[in-house]
Amino acid sequence: KNEVEQSPQNLTAQEGEFITINCSYSVGISALHWLQQHPGGGIVSLFMLSSGKKKHGRLIATINIQEKHSSLHITASHPRDSAVYICAVPDNQAGTALIFGKGTTLSVSS
């Protein structure tokens, strides 16, 4: 079964800083998901990517399939970016369910 590791576990930043969150996994995958969990608990999907890079606004996600590693970058961070960021990969033993990392808690202060 795939194992997903995220780092760092916690991250504090000043407004405007460039943020990087890392994710590594142990078994080859077809796609990787980045999710954002708000303080109230709701989760939204940010990216699903299988190769290269994707960009949405100030968020950029990259993946290196050979190295089994992905990064989520936030440019010009803002207090509203404060949330838990979660990396997830397909659970090949459970249909299209996902295996999740423990998450990275980001706090951005103004």
Added chain:
Amino acid sequence: DGGITQSPKYLFRKEGQNVTLSCEQNLNHDAMYWYRQDPGQGLRLIYYSQIVNDFQKGDIAEGYSVSREKKESFPLTVTSAQKNPTAFYLCASSIGPSNQPQHFGDGTRLSIL
């Protein structure tokens, strides 16, 4: 707007009681999932359903039961056999069967009285 509705937002269970968490989606998704989240841990799969009238156990199915009688509904029952039910429960759905983004509900927080 399409989405996933979980209810209730907060739920309290007494000892020996079964409780049912509701999950409804109007996204016309075939696949639905139940995950459990505990502090400091990643979400873990309880049950999943790829199609109506079919569901499979996930990694932590003991003490839980589900049904999938309608495409839009996937209720989760936490039985008295689940000795540590206090957690945050998230329902999700996806188009399926191939890898697609999952859409999540806002979750139900279950506590023991």
